[in-house]
Amino acid sequence: MNKELEKFRDKAREFATAELAPYAAQIDKDDEFPSDMWTKIGDANLMGITIPKEYGGEALSYMHHVIVVEEFSRASGSAGFAYAAHSNICVDNLYKSGTEAQRQKYLPKLISGEHVGALAMSEPNAGSDVVGSMECHAEKKGNVWVANGTKRWITNGPYAETFIVYMRTAGKEAGSKSITAFLVEKGMAGFTQGIKKDKLGMRGAGNCELYFKDCEIPEENVLGEVNKGVALLMNGLDSERLILCAGPLGIMQAAMDTVIPYVQERVQFGQAIANFQMVQAKIAEMYTKLEASRGMVYRLGENFTEHKNRNRDAAAACFFSSECSTSVALDAIQLMGGRGYMNEEIPGRLLRDSKIYEIGGGTNEIRKMIIARDLTKPAKK
């Protein structure tokens, strides 16, 4: 990692240490972020990392974005997760596919933190098979699209102002050419944000259903081209996977930050438990899982734009780092014995936060499918 990136990491860490870490336990307990968290991130110029300066962004690389998500997740897993959903999954996608008018209208407020963003593709009956099973639909009537249906599990959904929403806009027989992305705003007639779901981890990062009942979306809110939403969705998923797999890195680092001092201080049988070989083996395994994941994620991030195999490698990095994170969090609990099992300690939260990375943005089973299909596809003749 070059010196400029290291310096940038210091800036992200400084912010996360001062503004996120002190609130992490309370966020988890209350299932609520501090009300000024988003604008503070905006004021620190960390919201529009990959977005050009003319829209209020920083014009930096995906690798810079990886570093911010890693450092935020080290301080608070849920802040890192909600931030990634906002700054990459909504903001970066909106920039990549938006018209000039859409960029001018939405990006400045999303980048300042005045508005929060979300992306909605999943539905009650459309999860892993989101394209094939999508039921939410929009029909063109005059100069508006009339949308109906329900989206589910939408991160930042309860409090977001700007949503990228995928809807079916042609018959299923048109396959990958039947889906369109739209920009939906809080308060549009016929659009309702559901109540916040109570969930295992990533508490604070609100999650809810979205309801569309004859919601009239203006024509100028089509994002990208009509019926070309699948390409937009798939293109977005690669960078989403890259940015999301920085979350497990931060969580694993938080586990190391917690247990290394603990095993050095905790005395049993007249000595620090760090002296026992079985404890040392666990520490070595945890460290190796973290560093192996880091190697994969950074390699992908550093060459992301020109990466040839980024589809399968983004899936591989996500699959590997998420499994490592869950196992490292479990090891942290074990190393702290009874204290590790207490909710007042950090490792339980790390375990609960880790698990979503094996599910969200495509499950690990689907990631394995992507990797293996790519490696075994028939050679071109």
Ligand SMILES: Cc1cc2nc3c(=O)[nH]c(=O)nc-3n(C[C@H](O)[C@H](O)[C@H](O)COP(=O)(O)OP(=O)(O)OC[C@H]3O[C@@H](n4cnc5c(N)ncnc54)[C@H](O)[C@@H]3O)c2cc1C
């Ligand atoms: C906290 C949280 C936040 C989320 N945030 C968002 C968001 O912001 N926006 C959004 O659009 N979605 C979001 N999601 C939804 C998430 O992307 C889906 O949960 C995920 O894609 C899996 O879909 P599903 O839950 O319907 O599971 P299903 O697709 O029903 O899968 C259930 C199980 O079956 C397995 N399975 C399914 N198909 C196959 C197959 N072909 N081969 C092998 N195994 C298979 C899966 O791997 C899984 O283990 C979020 C979910 C959660 C829990």
